[in-house]
Amino acid sequence: MGENIEVEKSMEEEKDLYLDTISSYLEDIGKTPLLSEDEERQLAEKIKRGRDKLAHLATEAANIIKNNKELLSLYNKEKGGSPIDLNNLKKNTGRVREIIEFLEQKKEEIGKIRPDKDAKRIIHILEKIEKIKPEYEANRKKMIEANLRLVVSFAKKYTGKGVSFSDLIQEGNIGLSRAVDKFDYNRKKRFSTYASWWIRQALSRAIANQSRTIRLPTHIAQLLKKLSKISRQLEQELGREPTPEEIAERANISSKKIRQAMGITRTTISFETPLGENKDTPMIDFIPNVTIPPPVYKLTLDMLKKEVKELLEKTVKDKRELEILKLRFGLEKGEDHSLREIGKKYGVSRERIRQIQKRALNKLRIPAEKRGLRNYLELLDTLRVNFQETYNK
Known part of the structure; x- marks a missing residue:
């Protein structure tokens, strides 16, 4: 009884903290003034100008890196052999950012590269980047912050679909950030109209990834x-x-x-x-709506696993069937295993493990106690599937 009270108290405290955090966030973003159409256009123009300059400098640096063996070796070592592709680099904000990060992180090592002229050219490019980047990032941040309420308005429409409100906001903000990187003010379109598509795509993708309706x-x-x-x-x-x-x-x-x-x-x-x-x-x-707060389903899974393990050990007499069910539902070390993984362990096919699992579960149908255990396993499997990503974080 005392344990249940402590669990409920812990859940209430976590819920209060969650609500306080959300309220504080909404209050903070509400203080940021919205941009007028003229302000938005001027800001978008500055962002694009800064982005184009950085892309031009990154392209210059990439050309030098590609033609210097030492620099290319250093780049490949840092980026895991990812090739430098100069095609459409102006439109590829992610790759531009990657090259700039490399230059910033390896500035000292680049200075020792031979021939000296390549190192000096790279350092000169980096100095130009360091002058442009702060203003570009500040303008980009201003555009994002002025539109955070747009993300919240969409996130509200997507709640109750298996992803928490805070996670929806986070995913929507990623979509908003991508919209800022892609927006072209010359299209005569308000940024909010353009960003709406990116935000909705980010939210839909988050729900599709974290709460599939089809398993x-x-x-x-x-x-x-x-x-x-x-x-x-x-x-x-x-x-x-x-x-x-x-x-x-x-x-x-x-x-x-x-x-x-x-x-x-x-x-x-x-x-x-x-x-x-x-x-x-x-x-x-x-x-x-299948949303269950993290503390609830984590506790539910832990309690279910403990009880299921005890009942299984009393009921299933075949040692191999017992071990397979324990591995499948994560009853031994807390980590559930795929049919393929279990099959590999026993040297049989995935389908064979599925048959053994089915046979073991079918044995639990007749007695009342065993039917109860079967229901436990079905519930455990449902929880494991629905919340696997979050639970394993």
């Missing part, structure tokens, strides 16, 4: 995650969407397998797809 097999989900990461890296390097062959080469996987994986992702439906009789309600509004 994919673990090995497929892991492959898609890997390919998505590689695709983003290549897009940043190439300044365009990579081809399946380029992704396949980087991932060391056949292009056929890449196309199969891409086929899976293409079957997904946008959260913005209109549904309902009048086609006026986005699909996201139909997804049920």
Whole structure:
């Protein structure tokens, strides 16, 4: 009884802290004045001018690095062999930032590079960057801060879809930041209109990644995650969407397998797809609220695992079946394992492990106590799937 009271007290304290943090954040961003159309245009013009200058300097530096073996070796060592691609560098803010970070971090080592003229040229470029960058970053920050309330307004519409409000704000802010990097004031469009698309995309992606309405097999989900990461890296390097062959080469996987994986992702439906009789309600509004605060589901998982382990040890007599269930549901060391991982451990296929798991669970159907245990396992599996990413952080 005393333990339950302590748990409830801890949960209430964490909830209060969470609400205080959100309230404080909303109060802070509410103090930042909104920009008029004229102010916004002037600020966007300054940001673009600074961005173009930095891109030009980064391109100059990259050309020197590519033609100097020592510099190229230093760059490859720092960036893990990532090639320097000068194509569309002006539009690739991420790659420009990467080159500038390299110059700043390795300034001392660059000064020792031979021939001296290359080192001096790089240092001269870096000095120019150091003069431009502070004003550029300040203008960029001002544009972001003036539009943080826009992110909150969208985040409110996306709550209750499996991602916490604070995480939605964080993801939306990333989308806002990308919008600032991509915005072109010459298009005669208000920044808020342009940024809305980037913010919605960031929020939809966060929900899709953290709370899938359709469960994919673990090995497929892991492959898609890997390919998505590689695709983003290549897009940043190439300044365009990579081809399946380029992704396949980087991932060391056949292009056929890449196309199969891409086929899976293409079957997904946008959260913005209109549904309902009048086609006026986005699909996201139909997804049920499965949000559970982190302390609640962590405690729930821990308590369930302890009880399930005790009941399993009393009920399942086959040693191998018992070990497989413990590994599958993370009852031994707190870490659940995929069918493939367990199959590798026992030297059998993933499908064989699935059959053994099914047989073991079927044995729990008849007696009342065993039916209760089966329900525990189903609930545990549901919690494990829905909150795996957050719980494993």
